Amino acid sequence: MSTQYYNPVEVITGAGCFKELPQVVARFGAHALVIRSPRAPDATALLDMAGVGVVEADPLRGEPTLDYVEAARALARREGVEVVVGVGGGSPMDAAKAVAGLFPHAGPVHEYHTGARKVPGGGLPFVAVPTTAGSGAEVTKNAVLTDPARGVKESLRHDGWFARAALVDPELTYSAPPDVTAASGSDALCQAIEAYVSTGAMPVTDALAKEAIARIARALPVACAQPQDAVARADMLYGSLLAGLALSNARLGGVHGMAHPLGVRFNLPHGLICGLLLPYVMEYNIEHARRKYEHVAILLGVGGAEAGIARVRRLLEKINIPLRLRDVGVDRAQFPAIVVESLPSGSLKHNPRKLGAEDVTAILEAAW
Ligand SMILES: [Fe+2]
Known part of the structure; x- marks a missing residue:
């Protein structure tokens, strides 16, 4: 029996590499949505100073719900963003991954979560910046989302949902x-x-x-x-x-x-x-x-x-x-x-x- 390994994420490592974020994001689009946890570094200011257009979703407290992803996707569409950036632990990275992946697709997020709609490919580019050493969400294709109404926490996943680039900077975890x-x-x-x-x-x-x-x-x-x-x-x-x-x-x-x-x-x-x-x-x-x-x-x-x-x-x-x-x-x-x-x-x-x-x-x- 054969096996296949596939992971297309460009991985940038090194203490201090976070400062390269504007150059990396600019390769994928001129207008970014940032999703981050309250404790995460201020990616918005960094992008703004470098001339990348940026809008920030409400800070994500705890783990992402379907409602959070729905609201952030609506904001991204209203603002016409071209790239999504997730900064923080697995939660904001997964939320950003889901927003990017579902951005162009019709139908409410919960219909993908219940399985009523199949998760499609072809979303926006997504850039991941982990600030905790844990989830590995910067290099996975799944987003763990919770539906409090059904009491269900489950992944949405697609081969097209991998980040285009991950900036892996140990200084952000100090x-x-x-x-x-x-x-x-x-x-x-x-x-x-x-x-x-x-x-x-x-x-x-x-x-x-x-x-x-x-x-x-x-x-x-x-x-x-x-x-x-x-x-x-x-x-x-x-x-x-x-x-x-x-x-x-x-x-x-x-x-x-x-x-x-x-x-x-x-x-x-x-x-x-x-x-x-x-x-x-x-x-x-x-x-x-x-x-x-x-x-x-x-x-x-x-x-x-x-x-x-x-x-x-x-x-x-x-x-x-x-x-x-x-x-x-x-x-x-x-x-x-x-x-x-x-x-x-x-x-x-x-x-x-x-x-x-x-x-x-x-x-x-x-x-x-
Ligand atoms: Fe885990």
Whole structure:
């Protein structure tokens, strides 16, 4: 059986490369829409000063909803923008990706989210600027969007939705507070490990995932304890970039299948719930991915799959990620609903151990 790896994103790396944003954006259009989180650097001022026409959407607080994307798309159309820029964590980058992708297409955003309309290609160019080391959304083709009315958090995706360029500047992550660094870094670690053991893994993604695991494992505790450590911040951001490049083709696994329903129902940050579930899903998978978990262990500096999982758990404890669902306000009575909502997930289907309702229940009970 053959495998295919495809990722067309122009990736620009280096401390301070954010200042190249106006030149990069100008290659794709003269009038830009900026979507950013409240904490993100002021891309609007930078573009404005360089003579790029720019309009800014309302700052995105939390994770993007369908209403947010609908409003930003309407603004982009009214203003006649030619390129969309997303600056921040996975949330503003995914919102910008969806606005760019759906810009020219008819029909409300929710009809794409429910599947009533097929996601088309042919959107506006999109430029991504990550300011947290976590999602890898700068190099993926999916946008995770939440519909609060249906209580559903799901990805829209299309091969044409990759960013045209990503500016990956570690200096932008220095100001991330320790809890954000810990949660987003746990997501990156989880994505690297899930992509590595995924049923969609292939030689190219294995190489990317292994380098991501090594960088993230050594840098995550340092980045949380010493936010100004330039080496740790660079390892984290490049590690999350590499994990994104891996998952963009290998997909993910059980943690990500369960993380979305848990996140929506209990309003938990995505990275926190990914870190919390990771050791339990690894334990459940161990006989189905033993050889790869042994490689993970080596990358973490220990021998044996079980020791590797223990090391992951200790790493998460060290950065204060809670390791029990009961400790983050999850209601056990809702496990049956969470199971039902997890099963259709594409991530779940790429887990190395086939996961049905009984399996998801067993993992939730173990993590309770
Ligand atoms: Fe994730």
